[in-house]
Amino acid sequence: MKPTIFHLELSLAEARTAIAERIAPLEQECIPLTEALARVCAAFVFAARPSPSCDQSARDGFALATQPLFADQAVAAFHISGEIAAGCTEQKRLAPGQAFRIMTGAAIPTGTARVVPFEVCQEKDGKVLVPLAELARKQLHIRRQGCEVQTGQLLAAARTRLLPDHLLLLAENGCEEIVVHRQPRVAVICTGTELTQAGEPLLPGCKISGNGALLAALLQTQHCTCICCLTVEDNAERITALIEQIIDRDQPDLLISTGGMGPGTFDLTEQVFARLGGVSVYNRLRVRPGRSTLFGLLDKVPFFGLPGPPPAVRLLFHELVAPAIVRLHGEEHSGGMLKKAILDGPALLSQADCTVLKGAVARVDEEGRLRVRLADRLEPLNAILHLNGEEGELVSVRLIGPLA
Amino acid sequence: MKPTIFHLELSLAEARTAIAERIAPLEQECIPLTEALARVCAAFVFAARPSPSCDQSARDGFALATQPLFADQAVAAFHISGEIAAGCTEQKRLAPGQAFRIMTGAAIPTGTARVVPFEVCQEKDGKVLVPLAELARKQLHIRRQGCEVQTGQLLAAARTRLLPDHLLLLAENGCEEIVVHRQPRVAVICTGTELTQAGEPLLPGCKISGNGALLAALLQTQHCTCICCLTVEDNAERITALIEQIIDRDQPDLLISTGGMGPGTFDLTEQVFARLGGVSVYNRLRVRPGRSTLFGLLDKVPFFGLPGPPPAVRLLFHELVAPAIVRLHGEEHSGGMLKKAILDGPALLSQADCTVLKGAVARVDEEGRLRVRLADRLEPLNAILHLNGEEGELVSVRLIGPLA
Numbered sequence: 001m002k003p004t005i006f007h008l009e010l011s012l013a014e015a016r017t018a019i020a021e022r023i024a025p026l027e028q029e030c031i032p033l034t035e036a037l038a039r040v041c042a043a044f045v046f047a048a049r050p051s052p053s054c055d056q057s058a059r060d061g062f063a064l065a066t067q068p069l070f071a072d073q074a075v076a077a078f079h080i081s082g083e084i085a086a087g088c089t090e091q092k093r094l095a096p097g098q099a100f101r102i103m104t105g106a107a108i109p110t111g112t113a114r115v116v117p118f119e120v121c122q123e124k125d126g127k128v129l130v131p132l133a134e135l136a137r138k139q140l141h142i143r144r145q146g147c148e149v150q151t152g153q154l155l156a157a158a159r160t161r162l163l164p165d166h167l168l169l170l171a172e173n174g175c176e177e178i179v180v181h182r183q184p185r186v187a188v189i190c191t192g193t194e195l196t197q198a199g200e201p202l203l204p205g206c207k208i209s210g211n212g213a214l215l216a217a218l219l220q221t222q223h224c225t226c227i228c229c230l231t232v233e234d235n236a237e238r239i240t241a242l243i244e245q246i247i248d249r250d251q252p253d254l255l256i257s258t259g260g261m262g263p264g265t266f267d268l269t270e271q272v273f274a275r276l277g278g279v280s281v282y283n284r285l286r287v288r289p290g291r292s293t294l295f296g297l298l299d300k301v302p303f304f305g306l307p308g309p310p311p312a313v314r315l316l317f318h319e320l321v322a323p324a325i326v327r328l329h330g331e332e333h334s335g336g337m338l339k340k341a342i343l344d345g346p347a348l349l350s351q352a353d354c355t356v357l358k359g360a361v362a363r364v365d366e367e368g369r370l371r372v373r374l375a376d377r378l379e380p381l382n383a384i385l386h387l388n389g390e391e392g393e394l395v396s397v398r399l400i401g402p403l404a
Numbered sequence: 405m406k407p408t409i410f411h412l413e414l415s416l417a418e419a420r421t422a423i424a425e426r427i428a429p430l431e432q433e434c435i436p437l438t439e440a441l442a443r444v445c446a447a448f449v450f451a452a453r454p455s456p457s458c459d460q461s462a463r464d465g466f467a468l469a470t471q472p473l474f475a476d477q478a479v480a481a482f483h484i485s486g487e488i489a490a491g492c493t494e495q496k497r498l499a500p501g502q503a504f505r506i507m508t509g510a511a512i513p514t515g516t517a518r519v520v521p522f523e524v525c526q527e528k529d530g531k532v533l534v535p536l537a538e539l540a541r542k543q544l545h546i547r548r549q550g551c552e553v554q555t556g557q558l559l560a561a562a563r564t565r566l567l568p569d570h571l572l573l574l575a576e577n578g579c580e581e582i583v584v585h586r587q588p589r590v591a592v593i594c595t596g597t598e599l600t601q602a603g604e605p606l607l608p609g610c611k612i613s614g615n616g617a618l619l620a621a622l623l624q625t626q627h628c629t630c631i632c633c634l635t636v637e638d639n640a641e642r643i644t645a646l647i648e649q650i651i652d653r654d655q656p657d658l659l660i661s662t663g664g665m666g667p668g669t670f671d672l673t674e675q676v677f678a679r680l681g682g683v684s685v686y687n688r689l690r691v692r693p694g695r696s697t698l699f700g701l702l703d704k705v706p707f708f709g710l711p712g713p714p715p716a717v718r719l720l721f722h723e724l725v726a727p728a729i730v731r732l733h734g735e736e737h738s739g740g741m742l743k744k745a746i747l748d749g750p751a752l753l754s755q756a757d758c759t760v761l762k763g764a765v766a767r768v769d770e771e772g773r774l775r776v777r778l779a780d781r782l783e784p785l786n787a788i789l790h791l792n793g794e795e796g797e798l799v800s801v802r803l804i805g806p807l808a
Contacts, residue, residue: 033602037621054608060668085670087597087637089607103668105598105712107609118667148781155782163805164621165784168714171617176602193491194509198437198580203493204458205511213575217441217568233491263522264464264507266489308509310572339807340772368744368798370772377552378559380569394772401567403743403803 009284012355012386016323018281019295023302025159025330026182026253033170036162038223039180040330045156047173050146055108057084058141061117062099062128063109069097075122075129084109099128108142115141149173159332181330184224187252188215189242191259191269192308193233210310211258218317222325227252234259234266240275247301253328255301256321259308261292269305270294278303286354290316302328315357318384318400338386340394341370348374348395350387358385362397363404372397413688416759416790420727422685423699427706429563429734430586430657437574440566442627443584444734449560451577454550459512461488462545465521466503466532467513473501479526479533488513503532512546519545553577563736585734588628591656592619593646595663595673596712597637614714615662622721626729631656638663638670644679651705657732659705660725663712665696673709674698682707690758694720706732719761722788722804742790744798745774752778752799754791762789766801767808776801 010018028042057063063084068076078099084092084106092100092109100109108115114135122129149155155169156162162170162180170178188211195209196202212229219226227250232242239260246252260269270283273294280296283305287293289312294305304321306313323336341362350356359375362383372395375381382401414422432446461467467488472480482503488496488510496504496513504513512519518539526533553559559573560566566574566584574582592615599613600606616633623630631654636646643664650656664673674687677698684700687709691697693716698709708725710717727740745766754760763779766787776799779785786805 033617034620037624049606051611053606053611060666060671085597085638087599087610089609091608103670104666105596105611153782163784164618164625165718167621168614168618168718169782171602172612172614172714174602174606174612192509193489195491198575198578202453202457202578204495205493206491207455207457207509208576208578210572210576213437214568214572216438217571220441221568234489262464262508266507267464310576314569314572336806339768340770341768342772364743364745364774366744368746368774370768370774378557378573380567399807402740403807 007284008280008282009286010282011286012319015282015285015295015320019302019320019324020327022281022297023324023327026184026328028179029182030177030179033167033176033178036178036180037164037167039162039178039183041156041158041160041162042179042181042330044154044158045170045175045178047149047151047153047155048175049173050151051149051172052143052145052147054145056143057102057104057106057108057115058143059115059117060103061115061141062121062130063094063102063112063115064130064135065094065096065098065111066113067096069127071132073132075131076135077127077129080123080126080128112142117141159330161329161331181328184253184325184328185227185250186219186224186254186256186325187227187246187250188212188219188229189239189246189255189257190229190231191234191239191257192231193235193266195231197231211308211313214310214313215256215258215317218314218322219325222322223329224254224325234268236268236272236275239268239272243272243276243298247299252301254324255298255303256306257304258306258313261294261305261307263292267292273298273303273305287316287319288351288354288356290357293320295320311359314381315359315384318398319357336398336400338396338398339370341372341383341397342393343385343395344371344373348385348387350389352389356387358387360385360397361404362399370397411688412684412686413690414686415690416723419686419689419699419724423706423724423728424731426685426701427728427731430588430732432583433586434581434583437571437580437582440582440584441568441571443566443582443587445560445562445564445566446583446585446734448558448562449574449579449582451553451555451557451559452579453577454555455553455576456547456549456551458549460547461506461508461510461512461519462547463519463521464508465506465519465545466525466534467498467506467516467519468534468539469498469500469502469515470517471500473531475536477536479535480539481531481533484527484530484532516546521545563734565733565735585732588657588729588732589631589654590623590628590658590660590729591631591650591654592616592623592633593643593650593659593661594633594635595638595643595661596635597639597670599635601635615712615717618714618717619660619662619721622718622726623729626726627733628658628729638672640672640676640679643672643676647676647680647702651703656705658728659702659707660710661708662710662717665698665709665711667696671696677702677707677709691720691723692755692758692760694761697724699724715763718785719763719788722802723761740802740804742800742802743774745776745787745801746797747789747799748775748777752789752791754793756793758793760791762791764789764801765808766803774801
């Protein structure tokens with residue numbers, strides 16, 4: 001029996017909210033810091049030690065005692081009593097009248113008043129002569145213990161994606177492991193009797209499936225593991241069996257299907273979803289392309305039923321699937337807020353009751369303004385234009401790649 | 405004998421040009437398309453077949469013959485003679501007066517005048533009744549063979565980085581393998597007697613090395629393989645031996661060192677570089693930070709001698725090393741051109757004879773203008789501010805990450 005399907009229609013913004021409400025961050029795991037790039041912190045990490053770990057010289061120069069050996073009206077003289085290289089682990093001590101040659105990053109000896117760079121000093125007969133003016137400067141050329149990071153300071157907040165800058169801070173603070181959220185494992189099913197696998201002969205009326213390659217690549221850019229990417233014909237029993245098998249065997253954190261989302265006889269995704277006990281959150285959107293698209297939970301597994309045409313798959317992935325993945329990753333800020341940009345080219349038709357999405361290319365002009373134009377048909381996108389029926393000079397765009 | 409070192413001073417722009425001139429794309433290799441994301445095409449790839457592969461229905465509806473069975477003043481009637489699902493490999497034929505039910509993506513039967521969507525048709529007694537107005541519409545709901553991609557059309561240009569959008573096009577066209585440039589293999593050496601490895605006890609006067617973690621992560625974001633990341637004390641013999649060993653054993657495509665670039669006694673990088681027969685392209689830049697930094701060729705291997713402080717390493721990586729990596733990858737456009745942005749916050753001091761680089765955070769404001777502010781000390785950067793001594797309201801920035 002074909003299950004009855006009710007229409008649950010949402011706007012794009014409502015859909016994004018509804019998805020976010022139903023997806024929780026994946027469980028935590030502890031991994032080596034060396035593998036943590038682009039993973040999402042599951043806990044607040046605070047500094048275990050100060051940085052620098054002790055008072056250090058900020059220059060190659062002389063560490064001078066508070067009192068010179070002698071001084072005239074122009075210069076003060078100090079006896080050069082030794083040298084401290086960076087990495088010297090012995091805590092040295094300056095007696096009055098003494099100076100040590102000291103290198104950038106080396107620990108300041110006890111009794112140091114200031115460091116004076118080599119280039120303003122003069123060496124003579126085992127002494128260093130320093131102009132008096134240098135001894136009056138405010139700049140001591142000493143980096144104080146903890147001036148960069150103090151013990152207990154926040155190094156990485158929970159629910160933050162770890163960037164190279166975070167890894168630097170964490171590594172310098174002695175962090176070797178970090179607790180992050182697990183990476184999402186995503187399964188992809190491309191439905192369509194017309195789909196031919198790459199390498200198989202292309203029969204008349206058929207097409208080579210590109211959605212699998214597209215989604216696998218998009219998932220990779222979102223730091224997911226694509227656990228499988230299967231093609232299946234428009235046959236409700238086969239699609240049902242395939243989904244059951246994937247859920248049982250692979251336990252995906254997210255399932256994405258393409259195709260089979262129209263009102264036609266062979267559009268089976270909703271039917272299969274309902275038959276499997278799936279609970280729809282929406283099955284219609286006030287969005288073009290994407291009017292017929294489904295999101296729901298299938299035995300707790302989030303499920304996106306995307307349309308078949310790859311241009312729609314691409315746009316809806318960025319608008320709906322990517323923020324869901326961000327939530328699974330545990331990231332707090334999904335980023336990708338809509339921005340305002342100047343539209344280059346003629347005004348575009350939009351619909352009052354619906355968001356029209358268009359693939360676009362954004363750039364910053366010579367005056368520092370964000371500008372956007374429609375992408376050519378085969379051109380890679382870096383932005384998605386949102387037409388909402390209320391356009392002035394500025395349009396709304398979502399940036400999805402580096403600016404041209 | 406300590407080799408004599410001459411000063412070769414360049415501006416930042418000159419340095420970028422000089423580096424690009426000395427680096428050639430790595431050799432080519434053929435890889436599966438499924439592994440090609442973010443790799444750089446080594447040849448122009450042209451379409452081997454059209455897409456769609458035949459004339460297709462653009463809607464679920466009826467394919468109508470040129471002549472109806474009969475017509476009155478309001479509707480034309482056609483005999484429903486069958487159904488064509490997407491993926492049907494038999495080339496059907498419409499006789500005059502006939503219609504086929506047809507699904508989106510299915511091959512158009514011979515003799516079809518147009519497709520009319522189900523929702524504007526009425527079925528009655530094995531016939532479909534179509535309003536005459538529908539038969540006069542310009543829109544035929546037929547996607548012609550090759551309307552998306554024609555045989556011979558360019559799908560991916562040589563020296564282009566492959567994005568998900570390219571992989572979609574290539575997969576749909578039946579491409580299973582692609583010729584790309586090899587990925588760069590990069591070796592990192594962090595010099596400094598004060599450097600302690602993570603996990604070792606931190607002695608007074610020492611610091612835990614963070615440059616290795618920073619550079620490994622930055623290299624990962626640039627799609628390089630970091631083949632080794634070693635720490636060595638300030639000892640010319642040891643540094644020399646280590647570099648020789650890495651070049652002989654690992655054959656890196658690029659070598660990066662940190663530290664040892666000042667004028668001090670323990671600043672050995674230039675000395676070692678010269679001793680190993682390295683040919684300098686520059687060893688000074690009119691850039692702060694980064695005055696003392698080296699680029700040259702060591703037995704044909706490009707070598708960057710970066711300073712020790714991680715904030716300088718980070719900025720100079722983005723400004724100098726990343727474009728070199730882009731060249732090794734074979735990419736034509738390095739992207740990352742300087743953009744203009746409005747500076748938020750007080751005007752910044754800059755120097756007339758030198759570019760001052762500052763870590764920054766860029767965003768797009770509500771009017772679509774790019775704005776930039778200095779980053780807080782522990783904040784991840786998404787932009788680098790360039791101060792060139794000639795600032796008006798707009799400053800120059802290089803974007804290095806997604807906009808806030």
